[in-house]
Amino acid sequence: MKQLPRSILPLIVGLLATVSLANAAQVQDPIRRGRALVGEFCSRCHAVARFGNSPNRNAMPFRTLGRNFDLDQFPRLLERGISSTHPDMPEFKFSEDDAHAAAAYVRSIQR
Numbered sequence: 001m002k003q004l005p006r007s008i009l010p011l012i013v014g015l016l017a018t019v020s021l022a023n024a025a026q027v028q029d030p031i032r033r034g035r036a037l038v039g040e041f042c043s044r045c046h047a048v049a050r051f052g053n054s055p056n057r058n059a060m061p062f063r064t065l066g067r068n069f070d071l072d073q074f075p076r077l078l079e080r081g082i083s084s085t086h087p088d089m090p091e092f093k094f095s096e097d098d099a100h101a102a103a104a105y106v107r108s109i110q111r
């Protein structure tokens with residue numbers, strides 16, 4: 001079998017390193033992951049960014065959630081599945097990691 005040109009090896013090694021760094025960053029950045037999660041599951045009703053109004057008038061923006069709600073309870077709530085008294089609020093269940101990521105994100109945007 002023909003050998004790969006030597007000059008291509010550092011390129012391959014570099015590419016592999018970049019890919020595994022990107023994976024590590026995803027695992028190590030729960031806030032980004034949390035933002036993606038609440039964006040997917042909650043943004044239909046709640047404002048999930050630092051700015052903007054909630055699409056559902058009755059749903060509080062997440063950046064002020066900490067005012068009326070104990071954020072320490074948030075991960076546990078997400079893992080157990082949120083079932084608010086409000087009928088508009090669907091039932092959710094997050095894995096432990098996802099719950100902590102979502103909580104970390106919500107904490108990061110509190111005002």
Ligand code: HEC
Nearest residue numbers: 041042044045056058059060069084085086088089090092
């Ligand atoms: C279909 C609309 C809708 C979606 C989707 C939704 N919510 Fe809500 N949520 C509401 C409404 C409306 C309220 C206000 C309920 C009330 O005042 O009784 C609320 C209230 C809450 C509260 C406060 C509950 C309490 O007991 O005080 C939390 C926490 C919350 N939502 C988190 C979430 C999270 C996290 C997600 C995504 C995983 C989500 N919501 C998705 C509509 C929604």
